[in-house]
Amino acid sequence: MNLRGKIQLGLVSAALAAGALWAPAASAATLRICSDPDNLPFSQSAGPEHGFYIDLANLVAKKLDAQPEYTWWVSMYQGKALRYTLRARTCDAYFALPAGADYETPGLARTHGFLDVSYAVVASPSFTFTKLADLKGKRVGVQFDTTPQIILAEQGGYNTTTYRTAEEMFTALNKGEIDAAFMWGPIAGYENKLQHQDKWRVTPVSGDHMSGQVAVAVRAADTELLAKLNAALTALQPEITQLAEKYGFPLAKPIDVAAASNPARLGTVGFARNSWHGADVPISAVHRVGYVVPTGTQVAQASTGGKPPPSADAAAGREFFNSTCAHCHSPDGASPIRARDLRRLKGLFGDQWPEVAKTTIENGRPNLGMPTWKGILTDQQLKQILAFLATIQSDD
Ligand code: HEC
Structure with a gap:
């Protein structure tokens, strides 16, 4: 398939674009990119800062004379993220994955590594x-x-x-x-x-x-797109260094530390x-740098006043929520942004709210920045989150 096969008419909706449609050369082309909506300093769907990968993806699209179009998927479980994005053809270039050969991605191909990443001593x-x-x-x-x-x-x-x-x-x-x-x-x-x-x-x-490098991944058959991406990344090397500086990435010469004894x-x-986030295990503690709410802060006591005392489920749900959802929804769901304020669910949906919330959490609203959690949360965790949400519904 040639590059145009990957490049879609800007007008085609994301849903349609999942198919094999492609546009005549005359119209503005689209580069369909997938990335994590919530993984600063690498990527973030909502501004003001979009992260290193997204700034770079936009530059790459420009080099290819294409409009960038994004599919957001949480990469907490990398295998699943690839299955529902690149492999499901909802996008064509995944920003980004480890470049090393020991990181196996059957059926996918990767560009050359474009950025050195490693642990650092602070x-x-x-x-x-x-x-x-x-x-x-x-x-x-x-x-x-x-x-x-x-x-x-x-x-x-x-x-x-x-x-x-x-x-x-x-x-x-x-x-x-x-x-x-x-x-x-x-x-x-x-x-x-x-x-x-x-x-x-x-x-x-x-x-x-x-230490290692990161690379852009595509489906293995998309050799022409791969070549274009490689060329763009090579041409953009000065900009890549500038972006690394912008985000504060360490650029000094690394100190070689001896390998493990075993x-x-x-x-x-x-x-x-x-x-x-290589294997299918949660890595939120490591790559997330958003809100970290220490457990047992006074926020909860304040917001549960006048409501039924929280059950064990609600307490567990709150802890989970504040470590996993709070950087988008604020601690205890009390976001100042209306669409993210989870105290309004009952007011919005009446007695149906648990049902509606459950569906939203499972399916997400990927176009609006709410990730899909189906298959990531266990039934138990979902139940606990709903029990917690019940404790924060506002009375009016
Ligand atoms: C990357 C940011 C982000 C994360 C992480 C996130 N959400 Fe959301 N969520 C959103 C956004 C944005 C919306 C509003 C979408 C819209 O405009 O309809 C939303 C909407 C919702 C809604 C529907 C609200 C309504 O009024 O209908 C629920 C329920 C919800 N989120 C629960 C959760 C839970 C539970 C978690 C953690 C497991 C979570 N969210 C994690 C961004 C996020």
């Missing part, structure tokens, strides 16, 4: 990190279930504390509870730039399961599973 600028052993005698933050956590534990002699998120590690650094932290480099650089005025030095590392033990853990 510490005060007065500390120069040149080798792993420099961290001996320091208090080091590591993230749960990541390569650095495993390597430091295996090598022994390090004083580590494990955290769930990069944000928690920045907080610990700011409080002086740790001297250095191992984080996913792009996230560390982005957070450092945007939230911490570049207060910390972010030093990227390289090594087994520590690399086989690493398996897919760390690099592949967490930072890349």
Whole structure:
């Protein structure tokens, strides 16, 4: 199939475009891109900032003389995301996946790697990190279930504390509870730039399961599109560097850190599973940098006043909601944006609201930025979320 086969008339609706329609050359062409709606600093469906991948995808589309058109799908479960996007032909270019050959994507092809990504050591600028052993005698933050956590534990002699998120590690650094932290480099650089005025030095590392590159994926048969994307990415290399700077990604020469004493033990853990969302397991703790609401904050007590006391289901649902949905819907669903304010469900849909909410959560409203959760949430989690939503419905 030639490139025009991938490129659609701008007027064709997303639903129709899923088929094999294509437009005559004279009309404006469309490049159908898929990406995660909620994965800053890489991608985000709602502005003001759209993330590195989306800024780049827009530049690539321009190079191909095409209008970008987006299909949003949460990449928390990468295999599923690819199945419902690229493989289902709802889009033609997936931004982005690991470029390495050990990351297998049968039936898909990838461009050359266009950006180096890796873990990084975050510490005060007065500390120069040149080798792993420099961290001996320091208090080091590591993230749960990541390569650095495993390597430091295996090598022994390090004083580590494990955290769930990069944000928690920045907080610990700011409080002086740790001297250095191992984080996913792009996230560390982005957070450092945007939230911490570049207060910390972010030093990227390289090594087994520590570093790699990212690439754009297409269906394997789309060889012509692949060639065009490769050419565009090559031509855009200066812009890629500028975007990496814009988002604060660490661009210094990486420090090579020795591989694990027993690399086989690493398996897919760390690099592949967490930072890349490689396998079908949740990785929200690692790649998400949005709202993190500590459990047990006072928000809930305030908003459940006058309502039935929350059940165990509602409490579990609230915790889940605040870690997974709150960066779009605000803590406890009290979004200042009307369409996202989940206290209005009962007012909008009357007694039918649980039914309507369940359908919306399962199917999402992909065009409006609400992801599809079917197959991601268990029945139990859905039930708990609905129990929680019941506790926040406004009375009027
Ligand atoms: C990436 C951002 C995002 C995430 C994450 C997200 N939502 Fe949404 N959600 C939205 C947007 C935007 C809308 C409004 C869509 C519209 O305009 O109709 C919405 C709408 C909804 C609605 C329908 C509201 C109505 O008035 O009909 C429900 C219910 C809902 N979300 C529940 C959830 C739950 C539960 C989660 C977590 C499992 C979640 N959402 C995660 C963005 C998000």
